[in-house]
Amino acid sequence: MSSTTLRNWLPATVILMIGAVLPWLLQGNFQLRIAMLTWVFAIFGMGFNLLYGIAGQLSLGQQAFFAIGAYTFALLQIHFALSLPLALLGGIVVCAVVGLVIGLPVLRLRTHYLAMATLMFAMIVHDVALRWTDFTGGTSGLRVPPPSLFGARLERIDLYYLVFGLAAAAYCLQIFIKSTHLGRALEAVKTDETAASSVGIDVTRYKVSIFVVAAMFAAVAGIAYALVSRGVDPSYSGIGMVVNLLTLSVVGGLGSRIGPFIGAAIVIIAPQILAGLQEYQTLIYGVGLLVFMIFLPRGIGGSIERSAEGSFDDPKGEKSARRISRAETP
């Protein structure tokens, strides 16, 4: 029990501390922006991690919710002059509803079919974002008004803490789902749907619920991305976005608690450090994705957790040695 608690909250404390002091360590708006983007993509990754890493449902359409959240957020502010918190809430609710409407029929499909159906859904959203110029601003997208909260303009640093707060909240939600009966049921659905239903799990309901939750995570990430970038454009729902998501998830480690943070940090920061290598980005992401899948399929986060787990539960290291042979998560 206590080792589980430790496993959940030790990384949380570390992340919280890093997040809180980071602005003092960083110099200039550019570095602060990179830090914010890391939190944004960690949120995005956590949603995908719940959906695929834990529940085993591969969606290649998460970028659609990322975009729908961001566009809704922008449109609610532009057309209805909603305040930031209300527009944020609006974006999340719209994504939850769309997630439910799409999830119900689509989750009857499995594996490749599910992946393709969600990808096609995202292509439709992308096409709409590109083509419905009057509404979405076409290729150039929409601008998001300068963020303000309760009448006060948000400075760059305030925005940082807002985005960081969202990431921290998302982490808690993730831990909650993972470490209660919800997470167990989702694992069961991933492993064997028939056996899951015979022990009393409503498989359809769980699949749809986690799809909606992942859509809401994507919405929050998309909105935060729009806040940081001061606008939305069709690239939010583009194929590049899902490659980013897959890369960060695999590099960080599918099913790992801290994976999305590590993955996001690496995937966001790496291209910035390799300055001037921007045009190599697609290539590097592809190579990174493949290399990790072949040589470190648990990702960095999963591997760290694995070795830490051994020392938490079992000082002799006996069990961790045995666990190496355990089957891979998909």
Add this chain to the structure above:
Amino acid sequence: MTTPPPLLSIREVSKRFGGLSAVDAVSFEVHSGEIVGVIGPNGAGKSTLFNLVSGLAPLTGGDVIFGGNDMTLVPPHERSAIGMTRTFQIVRLFGHLSVIENVMLGGHCRTTQGFASSLLRLPKVLIDDRKLRHLAMHWLNFVGLSKRADEPASHLPHGQQRMVEIARAMISGPKLLLLDEPAAGLNGAETTNLLNILRQLNDRGLSILLVEHDMKFIMGICDRIVVLDHGTGIAQGTPQEIRQNPAVIEAYLGKRNGDAAH
């Protein structure tokens, strides 16, 4: 004298797969506190019958009545809450969850359902979780596996996995337990252990419906036996009656003996 209504009654139940009649108009009953065995040669339709009773396969015809209620429209995941749980012919544990987590999943129907309601009732969820873990430990103790609670289920040998599956089925507090070939692949000591466990559960009032090929096992434990052949019920009665039934000897025991001869 009036007899109480049966716990489970299977009436003219049928299942067709395309042109094949896997189960054809089978009827029998299981009364409270009874252990009923289903026997029959390979491919007789025993597992299919279990899938029909547990709702994993839709009926092509007939009715399954449990505790006085028609089960036709009850989805499989709601049946454990009503008091009917099962194990599988080939053990189906959630391999990379721990042993205790597997057993806890059996009690899933007792936990708060849904994501939103779980979030809103966080303290209750945490307390329930602790209680469930306690109960799971109790059942692991019962089957003698409490020491292996935290290991991944897939690391256990087959005989122990079978016991975990039984603990997982028992934690929801069923009235009727369906066991599809529980003794298959068990060694002598494990089979004796299983027999003891099933007798203990039966003494506490649990009704059991089981499929088994091991004749000694089934003759030793069952109150009544139903014999299937090619999807149809060809006989039912006490072990004594079944042993002497010429149709059974012809269709089943005869073949078995023939098998044993070479």
Add this chain to the structure above:
Amino acid sequence: MQTFGILILSGLTNGSVYALVGLSLAMTYGASRVINFAQGEFVMLGALSTVLFVTTFSLPMVVGIPMVLIVCATVGFLVERLAYRPLVRRGSQPLTIMIGTLACASIMTGTALLIWGPNQLFVPNAFSLEGVTIAGITSTPQQLAIIATFAFLMALIWFMLYRTTFGLTIRAVGIDPAVATLMGIRAETIIAFSFVFSAIVGGLTGGLVGPLLGGHVSMGIMLTIKGFMAVILGGMGSPFAAAAGGIAIGLLEATVAFYGNSFYAEPIIFGLILMMLIIRPTGLLGEWEANRK
């Protein structure tokens, strides 16, 4: 009548391209149980390496096209050897392997971006782009060549799969690789062949369709998706069902574009196929194919 003819012709041209991608996908899927996300990238590679060999190196078409096919075959071989095979050997799930092929698609696009840059390129044509009018319908030899190539490849694949021992082994591996291996068939070789063969088909498609569509580094993914739609429409079961699905999508696209708004043709077709996938996951021809076997 004339508009109808034009419609059919343009539908058939695009449809042939989707059909060729779809049939390659179905072939690789049949042998390896994996959807190859890099399939559309071979069309891109075919189109752009035609630019390289014929325009940049000024090689004649008859030398250029074989070079293109060699390049594509090599890359197809590398995808199998460096992505598919290592992932299978370490026991990855089919979905993990599919993500691996998506990584390959990303690597191919990324490399192409470095070589050819982000702009649309003119792809030299093997056949004339001059209009020929037959029975009131204007077409180009290039367009007709695409349709003809498609028909030829269909016949070739049919012959290979159903009339040769080699084809029998391919089908056996598709049904059960373990059993096929026990029977002495080298499943890994068959799978490698399916990757290389699909890459060649992709390259040929790219070389032919490039002059009509223009060559662009990011054209691959859209073609992969259209190929998938073809597979979805026809059902995963056979390359021919997938090809039929591709033709159907081409015709549907032409019809929607003609009678409706061509601007919205694409999202409308995505929506239709998505609905169809949800209603009939086995594909329109799925059961027919299954019954036939």
